[in-house]
Amino acid sequence: MPNNNVIVSLRDVVAGYLTTGKGWRSLFKHVNVVLKNVNLRICDGERVTIIGESGSGKTTLLKVILGLLKPVRGEVKVLDKEIYKLPWGERVSVLRQVGYVPQDPYKALNPKLRVKTIISEPLEHMSIKPREIEERVYEVIKMVQLSNKVLDKYPNELSGGMMQRVLIARSIIHDPEILILDEPTSALDVSIQAQIIELINSIHKRLELAILAVTHDLGVAQYLSDRAIILYKGSIVEEGYIDEVITRPRHEYTNLLIASYQVFK
Amino acid sequence: MVLAVRARNLRVGYVDEDENILWAVKGVSFEVNQGEVFCLVGESGCGKSTIGNTIIGILPPYAVTDGELHVFGKPVVRGNHRDYSGIRGRIVSYVPQNPGTSLNPYQTIGTQLYYVLNSVYGWDKKKSLEVAKKYLSLVELDPEETVDRYPHELSGGMQQRAAIAIALSTGAKIVVADEPTSALDAHLRLQLIKLLMKLKESESLTLVMITHDLVAAGKICDSVAVVYAGEILEKCSGSNVIVEPLHPYTQMLADAVPLLGFKRRLKSIPGEPPRPDEEVTGCVFAPRCHLAFEKCVEPPPHFKVYKGEVACWRYAGNAKQ
Numbered sequence: 407m408p409n410n411n412v413i414v415s416l417r418d419v420v421a422g423y424l425t426t427g428k429g430w431r432s433l434f435k436h437v438n439v440v441l442k443n444v445n446l447r448i449c450d451g452e453r454v455t456i457i458g459e460s461g462s463g464k465t466t467l468l469k470v471i472l473g474l475l476k477p478v479r480g481e482v483k484v485l486d487k488e489i490y491k492l493p494w495g496e497r498v499s500v501l502r503q504v505g506y507v508p509q510d511p512y513k514a515l516n517p518k519l520r521v522k523t524i525i526s527e528p529l530e531h532m533s534i535k536p537r538e539i540e541e542r543v544y545e546v547i548k549m550v551q552l553s554n555k556v557l558d559k560y561p562n563e564l565s566g567g568m569m570q571r572v573l574i575a576r577s578i579i580h581d582p583e584i585l586i587l588d589e590p591t592s593a594l595d596v597s598i599q600a601q602i603i604e605l606i607n608s609i610h611k612r613l614e615l616a617i618l619a620v621t622h623d624l625g626v627a628q629y630l631s632d633r634a635i636i637l638y639k640g641s642i643v644e645e646g647y648i649d650e651v652i653t654r655p656r657h658e659y660t661n662l663l664i665a666s667y668q669v670f671k
Numbered sequence: 672m673v674l675a676v677r678a679r680n681l682r683v684g685y686v687d688e689d690e691n692i693l694w695a696v697k698g699v700s701f702e703v704n705q706g707e708v709f710c711l712v713g714e715s716g717c718g719k720s721t722i723g724n725t726i727i728g729i730l731p732p733y734a735v736t737d738g739e740l741h742v743f744g745k746p747v748v749r750g751n752h753r754d755y756s757g758i759r760g761r762i763v764s765y766v767p768q769n770p771g772t773s774l775n776p777y778q779t780i781g782t783q784l785y786y787v788l789n790s791v792y793g794w795d796k797k798k799s800l801e802v803a804k805k806y807l808s809l810v811e812l813d814p815e816e817t818v819d820r821y822p823h824e825l826s827g828g829m830q831q832r833a834a835i836a837i838a839l840s841t842g843a844k845i846v847v848a849d850e851p852t853s854a855l856d857a858h859l860r861l862q863l864i865k866l867l868m869k870l871k872e873s874e875s876l877t878l879v880m881i882t883h884d885l886v887a888a889g890k891i892c893d894s895v896a897v898v899y900a901g902e903i904l905e906k907c908s909g910s911n912v913i914v915e916p917l918h919p920y921t922q923m924l925a926d927a928v929p930l931l932g933f934k935r936r937l938k939s940i941p942g943e944p945p946r947p948d949e950e951v952t953g954c955v956f957a958p959r960c961h962l963a964f965e966k967c968v969e970p971p972p973h974f975k976v977y978k979g980e981v982a983c984w985r986y987a988g989n990a991k992q
Contacts, residue, residue, distance in 0.1 A: 459859075460827060460856055568943075596885065596924065597714055597924060597939060600937040600939035600940075601939040601940075623857060624857065625929030625930060626929055628929060662858055666857050666858040
């Protein structure tokens, strides 16, 4: 296969949501375009962050990659397969190579399940022996630096930082090729944020997977990525190595982001 | 200089199902001058929001208080007796953390302002809306348009500004802002802080800010109190807290903030703060402190050092108590 090491590639992707207009226009549905001609390529073992304000289409972009939102136009390749052209069963088997950490750890965990069940859930549909699942659970819980006692607790007994660790454990238990994180630190304290950044980087080193993180915090992006992509109003306005983006911004929106950061800090 | 808020040995706790009292705030003393920006900094679960709620007077009925709290000289908390009449709403007011969930989705911004003004001053709709428009333009929203909007029609930054307008509309002199910027984007955050600073000057407000970002607090605040496990570990002026942090916890908080264009190793603080039901003897921070020594098993008193006040045994030698 050519380009064996490209994990995700998007070409001229246009995506949006179906809406109706007001009045007589409500008879017709039209697409409210959120992403406009996005081109993106993520290689094996790379750390990429997407930076943008709320409403810029960050989460929509993730939905397209995760196979949850079919784009209007364009080509979405995950692990060299065009996921939206595959039948459902095959699409699922491709997307099993993707790990996903959702945005708000306080809302993302099922309050009725114990942590052990939450973490092992992704493996339960993969016809793996129960004993192997159990071994794997202990392995990942060690990897995210939690004690085994946590496994028997319910999510409401955990702190925010611990919940985020549980979510990361769940997303790496099936040994994915790429880990996608939606705002991994925005709901956490500054001190816990540093712990989670460290954890994500140690997992990246250990499992050698690609990491795609979404954030609105340039300071966090600096520690989480090699490459940065700035998304503004649905299109990519700047792309490059993170240090270069910060020291020599080319787009005015990047300038604005950096300026607002510097007055603060 | 008029004292806006004065707390002396204030303790706030919550009663659980078994009638045990869990003290979330364990004896704090602080003073806030009028026209000052005062910051409470700390991790979540440290009791900083409880201190904020005590100042505004929105503690739940199962809360227990001890010590004293005065607002503009009037005792609002004395022992377990709380009396906020004439203070809550009129003098002290509140900007919530997440405006998206705290504004009523069924009512327009104008109606929400009317209900606030009607319940506090008993004004009719016409007069309320007049005042409402004045305050909406004060927070740089278009008054004519915003009055008839529902919260979901506004962006996050506009919602937060509408919430500030509601907080100010009663003519409050003290505004307690509970993490006002944490739900906003980086550049909106800057706008909001600038707006709050402008309002502080023009309306001579006293701001009590609750935040977990020490560096941002240091930039905008006149004085900072670092809260940990229900106790104040350090009190000092805003600029000093970044330049020369006294307590090891403050130092670690400052080191954990990522700075732009200046890459250093992020130091994370190991472990997590103690839960309110945990018994801690001695210094509350000692289990997580890398500088702890034998003396730390005893609770440290507050030492006056240079321009601040710190509760750490390392300053026992070179300071008077």
